[in-house]
Amino acid sequence: MSKKILVLLEDGFEEIETIAPVDLLRRAGAEVVLAACGDALEAAGKTGVRVGADALLSDCGGDDFDALVIPGGPAAQSLRKNPAVLDLVRNFAERGLLIGAICAAPVVLNDAGILADRKYTAHFSVAEELTAILPEAVVRDGPMVTSQGAGTAVPFGLALVEELFGADEAKEVAGAICYR
Numbered sequence: 001m002s003k004k005i006l007v008l009l010e011d012g013f014e015e016i017e018t019i020a021p022v023d024l025l026r027r028a029g030a031e032v033v034l035a036a037c038g039d040a041l042e043a044a045g046k047t048g049v050r051v052g053a054d055a056l057l058s059d060c061g062g063d064d065f066d067a068l069v070i071p072g073g074p075a076a077q078s079l080r081k082n083p084a085v086l087d088l089v090r091n092f093a094e095r096g097l098l099i100g101a102i103c104a105a106p107v108v109l110n111d112a113g114i115l116a117d118r119k120y121t122a123h124f125s126v127a128e129e130l131t132a133i134l135p136e137a138v139v140r141d142g143p144m145v146t147s148q149g150a151g152t153a154v155p156f157g158l159a160l161v162e163e164l165f166g167a168d169e170a171k172e173v174a175g176a177i178c179y180r
Helices: 016-027 075-080 083-094 107-113 150-165 167-176
Strands: 004-009 032-037 042-044 048-051 065-068 100-104 138-141 144-147
Touching: 004 016, 004 144, 016 032, 016 065, 016 138, 016 150, 016 167, 032 065, 065 083, 065 150, 075 107, 083 107, 100 107, 100 150, 107 144, 107 167, 138 150, 150 167
Parallel strands: 004 032, 004 065, 065 100, 100 144
Antiparallel strands: 042 048, 138 144
16 A cells, blocks of 8 residues: 655755655655645755755645655754644644654754654754754654654665565665665
């Protein structure tokens, strides 16, 4: 059975943290929807790479998805100020659905009120605010997967694949990309 994944896209997103997990999830057979959080169907990444969205977040119903992925980068600061994003995070958490956040994106989870008493990791740049960051590249805590940053985007994406499709599928996808 296919899974439908919502990935948030906001100006300032970290390109690797967005594209690598999207690619890996699609290789596993997921339907991935890149949702622009602004009013344009395109966003500029941290280094200027422009990516087209599949839809506007305002047109996406959170109830139609099995998982939510929040890339990091400077975009996390905009996302955490967006009431629609915070409501969406809370909705996924209340329903026990998978939420992935990488780099600075765990600040969004924190602002949504779902990070307290959870194990997580994040980029060192938010360590002053998120004081319980674990040193692991990827941390899983129930239906939540967090990761440190761009250099951990592939293991993060594979952890999402494993959570949604199982260890065998994650191993198959990892083998297909020669990831060891």
